Amino acid sequence: MLKTFPIGGIHPPGNKLSADKAIERFALPETVVIPLSQHIGAPAVACVAKGDKVLAGQLIAKADGFVSSNIHSSVSGTVKAVDTYVNAQGLRRPAITITVEGDEWVEGVDLSDELIEECNLEPKEIIAKVAEAGIVGMGGATFPAHVKLSVPPGCKAECLIINGVECEPFLTADHRLMLEKGAEMLIGARIIAKALGVNKTYVGVENNKPDAIAHLKKLAAKYNGEVEIVPLKVQYPQGGEKQLIAAVTGRQVPSKGLPIAVGAVVQNAGTAFAVYEAVQKNKPLVERVITVTGKALSEPKNLLVRIGTPMQSLLEYCGIDSVEGTLKIVGGGPMMGRSMCNPEESMMKGSSGLLVLTEPETKRGEEAECIRCGKCVEACPMGLEPYLMGRVSKIKNFEMAEQHYIYDCIECGCCTYSCPAYLPLLDWLKLGKAEVMKIMRARTSK
Amino acid sequence: MKNKLIVSLAPHLHNPNNTTAKMMFNVVIALMPALIVSSMIYGWRVLFVSLFSVACCLLFEWFIKKYMLGGKPTLCDGSAVVTGLLLAFNLPLNIPLWMVAVGALVAIGVAKMTFGGLGKNPFNPALVGRVFLLVAFPVAMTTFPEVTGAVAGGTTDALSGATPLAMMKMAAKGDVPMTEVLSRLEMQSLFMGIKSGSMGEISAIALLLGFAWLLYKRVIKWHIPVVVLGTMFVIGGVAHLLAPESFIQPLYHILTGGAILGAVYMATDYVTSPMTVKGSVIYAIGIGAITMAIRMKGAYPEGMSFAILIMNSFVPLIDKYILPKRFGAVKEAKK
Numbered sequence: 013m014l015k016t017f018p019i020g021g022i023h024p025p026g027n028k029l030s031a032d033k034a035i036e037r038f039a040l041p042e043t044v045v046i047p048l049s050q051h052i053g054a055p056a057v058a059c060v061a062k063g064d065k066v067l068a069g070q071l072i073a074k075a076d077g078f079v080s081s082n083i084h085s086s087v088s089g090t091v092k093a094v095d096t097y098v099n100a101q102g103l104r105r106p107a108i109t110i111t112v113e114g115d116e117w118v119e120g121v122d123l124s125d126e127l128i129e130e131c132n133l134e135p136k137e138i139i140a141k142v143a144e145a146g147i148v149g150m151g152g153a154t155f156p157a158h159v160k161l162s163v164p165p166g167c168k169a170e171c172l173i174i175n176g177v178e179c180e181p182f183l184t185a186d187h188r189l190m191l192e193k194g195a196e197m198l199i200g201a202r203i204i205a206k207a208l209g210v211n212k213t214y215v216g217v218e219n220n221k222p223d224a225i226a227h228l229k230k231l232a233a234k235y236n237g238e239v240e241i242v243p244l245k246v247q248y249p250q251g252g253e254k255q256l257i258a259a260v261t262g263r264q265v266p267s268k269g270l271p272i273a274v275g276a277v278v279q280n281a282g283t284a285f286a287v288y289e290a291v292q293k294n295k296p297l298v299e300r301v302i303t304v305t306g307k308a309l310s311e312p313k314n315l316l317v318r319i320g321t322p323m324q325s326l327l328e329y330c331g332i333d334s335v336e337g338t339l340k341i342v343g344g345g346p347m348m349g350r351s352m353c354n355p356e357e358s359m360m361k362g363s364s365g366l367l368v369l370t371e372p373e374t375k376r377g378e379e380a381e382c383i384r385c386g387k388c389v390e391a392c393p394m395g396l397e398p399y400l401m402g403r404v405s406k407i408k409n410f411e412m413a414e415q416h417y418i419y420d421c422i423e424c425g426c427c428t429y430s431c432p433a434y435l436p437l438l439d440w441l442k443l444g445k446a447e448v449m450k451i452m453r454a455r456t457s458k
Numbered sequence: 459m460k461n462k463l464i465v466s467l468a469p470h471l472h473n474p475n476n477t478t479a480k481m482m483f484n485v486v487i488a489l490m491p492a493l494i495v496s497s498m499i500y501g502w503r504v505l506f507v508s509l510f511s512v513a514c515c516l517l518f519e520w521f522i523k524k525y526m527l528g529g530k531p532t533l534c535d536g537s538a539v540v541t542g543l544l545l546a547f548n549l550p551l552n553i554p555l556w557m558v559a560v561g562a563l564v565a566i567g568v569a570k571m572t573f574g575g576l577g578k579n580p581f582n583p584a585l586v587g588r589v590f591l592l593v594a595f596p597v598a599m600t601t602f603p604e605v606t607g608a609v610a611g612g613t614t615d616a617l618s619g620a621t622p623l624a625m626m627k628m629a630a631k632g633d634v635p636m637t638e639v640l641s642r643l644e645m646q647s648l649f650m651g652i653k654s655g656s657m658g659e660i661s662a663i664a665l666l667l668g669f670a671w672l673l674y675k676r677v678i679k680w681h682i683p684v685v686v687l688g689t690m691f692v693i694g695g696v697a698h699l700l701a702p703e704s705f706i707q708p709l710y711h712i713l714t715g716g717a718i719l720g721a722v723y724m725a726t727d728y729v730t731s732p733m734t735v736k737g738s739v740i741y742a743i744g745i746g747a748i749t750m751a752i753r754m755k756g757a758y759p760e761g762m763s764f765a766i767l768i769m770n771s772f773v774p775l776i777d778k779y780i781l782p783k784r785f786g787a788v789k790e791a792k793k
Contacts, residue, residue: 019785024471181471254785264786324459332459340464347469355459367470374470380478380535381577385728387476395784397733417784425469432476433577439467 014219014245017255018264020393021247022426024347026220030184030305030312035192037316038329040112044087044320045097046072048106050360051148052155053079058108064091069118069296072108075143081156081361082146086298086318089113100323100343100350100357107358110320122293127195131203131291138207138291145290146297146361150282151175151186151251152344154362157283161207163272169208170275173260174201174284176217176224177244177251180345183365185301186281188314190217190224193285194231198239200288201279205238208277213239214260215281218246248347249424253278255393267420282364297361304330306368308339321359323352323366332368340374342367347425377434388427388437394420398427402437405444410451413444419452421445475676478576482536484675488668489543489723495661500551500603504657510555512542514562522571537576541565544584544723547658548716548763549591550602557595561587581770582730585763592763602654621654622714623759630704630754639706648713659719662712669722678726681735682742686721687712689746697754705754717749720762730770737773737780744769 049055056073060066066085073083089112097107117123133141143158163169174197178186190197198215205213215232217225225243232239242260249255254265256278263274271278279287282300289295298319305312310331317326327341342349343357344365388398397416404412418441427437497504519538523531532538545565549558565587570579592599602621622643628634649662659665672678694708711717716724725731725745732738745765752761 019783022473024473258785266786266788267784269786269788327459332461335461338462338464340466340470342468342470346471349468349470351463351465351468351470353463353465355463369470371464374464376466376472377477380532381575383478383537383577383728384731384733385481386733389733389782392782393785395782395787397782399733420785423468429469429471429473430476431472432478432481434472434477436467438469442467 014243015259016245016247017250017258017393019395020391020426021249021255022391022429023246024181024248024429026246027181027307028184028187028220029182029307030303030314031187031221033184033188033312033314035188035301035314035316038318038321038326040087040115040318041321041325042112043092044110044112044318045322045358046083046086046108046110046320047097047099047358047360048073048083048108050083050154050319050362051081052153053077053081055106056080056083058094058106060091060094060108062091062094065089066091066110067116067118069121069298071296075146075156079156079159081148082144082296084146084296084298085110086320087112087114088116097358098354098356100352100354102353120294122295127199128292129199131199131206133291135207135209138203141291142207142287144296145286147283147286147290148297148361149280150286150300150362150364151280152348152362152364154360157279157287160277160279161204163208163277167272168275169210169272169277171212171214171261171277172201172205172208172210173256173276173278174213174215174281175251175253175256175278176215176221176228176281177256178221179218179246179248179251180347180349180365181248182305182367183303183345184305185303185314185364187221187224189285189301190221190281191227194224194227196288197281197285198228198231198235199292200284200286201239202235203287203291204277204279204284210277211238215239215241216244216250216256216260217241218250219243220246249393249422249426252393252422252424254422267417300359300361300363302326302359302363303365305365307373308335308368308370310334317359319359319361323357323359323363324355326359326366327355327368335368335370338371340369340371342369347429348423376436379435380433382433382435385432387430387432391426391430393424393426394422396420398437398441399435401444402427402435402440405440405447408447410444410447414448414451418445418448478535478537481677482540484672484677485540485723486536486543488671488677489547489658491664491667492547492658492661492719493543495664496657499660500657503551507549507551507553507555507558507657508543508546511546511549511558511562512539514559515539515542515545515566518563518566519571522567523575527571527575532575535576538566541570541584541587544658545587547719548584548588548656550599551657552601552603553598557591557598560594561591564590577729579729580773581767582724582727585724585767589763589767602656621759622648622710623753626706626710626714627753627759629706632704636703636706643710648710655714656716656719659716662718665718665722669718672722678722679735679738681738682726682731683718683721685739685742686725686746686749687717689743690717690750693747693750697750711750711753715753715760716762720749720766721745724762725766725769730773732773732776732780734777734780734782736783737776740776740780741769741773744772
C-alpha cells in the first residue's frame with residue numbers, strides 16, 4: 013500500500029499533457045517587467061534608478077525586513093522605469109522595467125553544467141546565501157526560503173521533506189526538473205538539510221511519475237539512506253504542506269500550528285534546485301521552469317523562463333493564437349491557480365504553470381440547492397464541513413464559521429470540485445476565512 | 459490575443475460525474491432491475507402504476523413550484539422521478555390509482571415542497587406518502603396478491619395473500635406454529651422475488667443488483683445499507699437464539715418486506731441522512747433496531763418505513779454532534 017494523507021482528497025484526471033516534453037530554454041524577451049512583490053511578506057525596495065545599466069544576476073531590489081526577499085535582474089540592459097505595472101488581476105503593483113540588451117552576467121556566477129557535490133559552508137552561511145539569492149518557495153506559495161530554514165528557538169527540525177508531488181492536474185514542471193536536474197536537486201536538498209541540522213531527507217513523489225521515482229532512487233542510493241524517495245498514492249491535494257507531512261511521516265500538524273511543530277520542514281523540488289544553484293554556483297533566482305499547457309494549445313511545453321518575461325509571449329509560443337472562443341487563462345494549476353484578466357502579467361518566482369482552459373472545460377454549472385449529499389465533507393482533506401461553513405459565511409455568520417474551524421481551510425477546492433449542486437463553496441469559504449482571520453488577529457492584538 | 463477571458467475563483471474544474479441530475483438518474487437506473495423483475499412476476503400493472511406515480515409527482519412538483527413557490531423550475535433535477543418510483547415500489551399491486559395520486563400529493567406537496575423543495579425536506583418524501591396511505595387506507599395498503607409457483611405473469615388474480623412478514627408476525631404472536639411458517643417460506647424464492655409484497659420489494663437480488671450499481675457509480679456509500687441490515691440480522695439472530703419457537707432465523711428478516719428496499723434506497727436518501735460516515739452508522743443502527751422492534755413486538759408486521767422516518771428526525775441532532783474527523787485536531791485547553 014502506497015502512503016497518502018489520512019482524510020479526504022479527490023482524484024481529478026491528471027491531464028499531464030507535457031510530461032514527455034523536455035525543458036526548453038525560452039528566448040530572452042525585448043523588455044522584462046520585474047515585479048517587486050513576488051513573495052509573501054513586504055515588497056522588496058528598488059535599489060536601481062531609471063537609466064542605470066544592470067547585469068543579469070545583479071541585485072535590483074532589496075528585501076524589506078526578514079520576511080521579504082531580494083530581487084535580481086534576470087537580464088542585462090538598461091533600467092527603463094521604476095514604477096508600476098498592471099498585474100494578472102488588473103491591479104497596479106510596483107515593478108522595475110528593464111530594456112534587454114544582452115545576457116551578460118555579474119562576476120562570480122558559474123553558468124556551466126558541471127556538478128558540484130561538496131558544500132563546506134556552515135548552516136548560517138548557507139541561510140545567508142539563500143537569503144541573498146532571493147529564493148522563495150517555488151511551489152506557488154512563495155514564502156521566503158531563508159525564513160523557513162531559520163528554525164525558531166525552542167523548536168527542533170527532525171526531517172526535511174522535498175515536495176515533488178505536483179498533485180495539480182496538468183502541471184509537469186517539477187516532474188521534468190526532477191528527471192533532468194535530479195542530481196542537482198538532491199544536492200540542493202542535502203544543503204537545505206545541512207542548514208536545518210537534520211540527517212533525514214524525504215522526497216515525496218506521486219506514483220504517476222514512475223520515471224522520476226526510479227531516477228531519483230538511483231541517484232539517492234549513494235547517500236546511505238539519508239535521502240529516501242517516498243512514492244505516494246496519487247491523490248489531490250497531496251502537495252499541500254500539511255497533507256504531504258502526514259503522508260510521509262504519519263504526523264499531523266496541529267490545527268493553527270506550523271509544520272515545525274511536528275519537526276518537519278517542507279521545501280519544493282524547484283526550491284531545492286534553486287538552492288543548489290545559489291549555494292554551489294552563486295546564481296541568484298532569476299529563472300524557473302513553467303508548464304504552459306491546456307488541451308486547446310497545439311504545443312504544451314515545459315519552458316525555462318527568465319523572471320519578468322511577459323506570459324503572453326509564452327502563450328503565443330505554445331500556439332494560443334490558433335485557439336478560438338472564450339478562454340480562461342490560469343496562473344498555476346486548475347485547482348488552486350488564479351485566473352488572469354491580463355495575460356501581460358510577468359513571469360514570477362512562483363509561476364509554476366500557465367493553463368489555458370476553454371469555456372466548456374471550465375464553465376460552472378448553474379447553482380442549485382444543496383442536497384446534503386456529503387460529498388464535500390467526504391472530500392475535505394482537513395475534515396471540515398464545507399457545506400455548513402459555506403452557508404454561514406454566505407450569511408456572514410463569522411462567529412459560527414470560526415466555531416467550525418474555518419481557519420483550518422487550506423483552500424484546496426476539493427469541496428467545490430465535488431459539489432453536485434455546483435455551489436461555489438470555496439468562494440464563500442475564502443470570504444469567511446478572510447473575515448475570521450481578521451477577527452482573530454484583532455482579538456490577539458487587543 | 460483576441461479571445462475573451464473568463465475570470466473566477468479557483469477551482470477551475472468540476473467533477474463531471476457529480477451533478478444532482480446524474481446522481482438521481484443513477485438511482486433510477488439502479489431501480490430498473492427491481493421494476494423489471496416485478497413486472498415479470500406481477501404483470502404490466504406494475505409498470506403502469508409506477509409511471510402513473512412518477513407522472514403525479516412531476517405534475518405536483520411543477521404545479522407547486524410554478525404557482526405557489528416561484529423560482530426556477532426544478533423538474534430536471536430528477537428527484538421527483540425518484541420519489542415517484544420509490545412511492546410506487548412501496549405500494550401493493552392492486553391499489554386504486556386515485557390513492558396513488560393522493561400518496562404522490564402528500565409526498566411531494568406536504569413532505570417536500572412545504573419545506574422549500576429538494577434539500578430542505580426533513581423526512582423522506584416517498585415514505586411520508588406511503589405511511590400516509592397506510593394509515594388512511596389500511597385495508598387497500600395491506601392487501602397483496604398471492605404469488606404462486608414459478609415465475610409467471612398470470613398469477614395475480616387471487617387477492618389477500620399473506621406476506622412472509624405477516625406470517626412471521628403470526629408466529630411471533632403464537633397464532634401459527636413456526637414450523638408451518640417455515641414450510642411456507644422458501645429462502646430461494648424470497649431471494650429471487652417469488653413472494654407477496656409491495657411492488658418494488660419482492661426481489662432481493664434485483665435490489666442488490668441496483669445497490670451494486672450505486673456503489674460502482676459512487677452515488678452512495680456502503681455504510682448505511684450494510685449497517686441497517688447488519689443490525690437487523692444481529693437483533694433477529696439474538697431473538698431467534700433465545701426463543702426459536704417465536705422468532706424466525708434472522709436471514710428471513712433481511713429477505714422479507716421492505717428491508718433491502720428501505721436500507722439501500724430510502725435510508726440512503728441524501729437529504730434526510732447524516733453528512734458523516736460516523737453519523738450514518740449511528741443513524742443506520744437506529745433504523746435497524748427500530749425496524750426489528752416493530753417487527754417483533756409492534757402492531758404492524760413491517761416497521762421499515764416508520765424506522766426510517768423516526769431516524770430522519772434525529773438527523774439534525776446527529777449532524778450537530780457527530781462532526782467529521784478533523785485533520786490535526788488538538789484538544790482545546792479549558793478556558
